[in-house]
Amino acid sequence: MNAIEIRTVDVVQYIKPLREGGSLPGLVKADDEFLYVIKFRGAGQGKKALIAELIGAELARAMGLQVPEIVFMNLDDSFSKTEPDEEIQDLLKFSVGLNLGLHFLSGSIVYDPLVSIADPFTASKVVLLDSMISNIDRTAKNTNLLNWHKELWLIDHGSSFYFHHNWETWQTHLERTFPAIKDHVLLERATELPKAAAEIRAQIDETIIAEIVSKIPEDWLLSESEPLSPKEMRSAYKEFLNTRLAKLEVLVKEAQDAR
CATH class of the missing domain: 3.30.200 (Phosphorylase Kinase; domain 1)
Structure with a gap:
């Protein structure tokens, strides 16, 4: 990368x-x-x-x-x-x-699960991404997906990482999975989850996670009302994602069972 x-x-x-x-x-x-x-x-x-x-x-x-x-x-x-x-x-x-x-993707079309394009491998990767980041907002009611130039594009991940709305209890989320995956708009098409997990493991590691987290502007982490410092918050995001990456097989099984 x-x-x-x-x-x-x-x-x-x-x-x-x-x-x-x-x-x-x-x-x-x-x-x-x-x-x-x-x-x-x-x-x-x-x-x-x-x-x-x-x-x-x-x-x-x-x-x-x-x-x-x-x-x-x-x-x-x-x-x-x-x-x-x-x-x-x-x-x-x-x-x-x-x-x-x-x-702004001019001319893009909101993804419709009944008629839109999403191949099984891409759908599987999106399902596992959303399991990793605990994204509760990719359902049939609100897909947060676009079709543009005959490809599937992802938008709006703002409802992910809901643990950060209460830093006092964030560590309790480390052992959890993501049962809400049962409502994912692409779950039915996600028939290549093990293959998608193998590719994700080849693409994502601690270094990449650390680099992504390092891009968060310091200003966005500053808050007098929070119990953690910006440095501690960055560490928490990294630990959460590394934990999710380590339990990818568990997330695969959870998604398969939900299908």
Whole structure:
């Protein structure tokens, strides 16, 4: 795997809110002239959703899955002053600083489990990725998948790593599996789980996990209300993922049983 490089861009135009998501992501233009879907630090789950998005997406990319490019997005305070909608005005105001963006896939189609494309091997890898990151939000109701150029693309990992919403008890999650996999939208198509697990083990190791976690901006880890320091949080994310990687066979069996 190549070294992970995440660019930083400045938001130059707020185009519109994308009301499909509960956290009101927006479509914006950056100073590199590209369009992005921006996830706001001032939204419901705050900076933790951005951390989950970053780790989940880059882990998926390291596994060879298709994910839109992720960028860090600087948002200044000028946008909230010109926004007429009060709800969005507040969101922009509370999101001044560093946010996260995903390259906008123009012309993409939301994945429909009845008609969309997903080959068994890719489906199996996605199922195991979501088991590893405890992603509860890839169901038939909300697939968080797109078909673009006849390929399956993964978006929105912000509901993963739910242990980080209570750092007091995070270590109790190390021994758990992921029973919610039974509701995964791709589970029925995931008929090559052992083969997918073997490839994931060949692609992901402690070094790659450490590099991905190192990309979390320090600012996103700072909080006076948390019992852990940013360094301790990084260690926790690494330990959690390394533990999941070590029990991949258990996650395979759990998914097979759920099928």
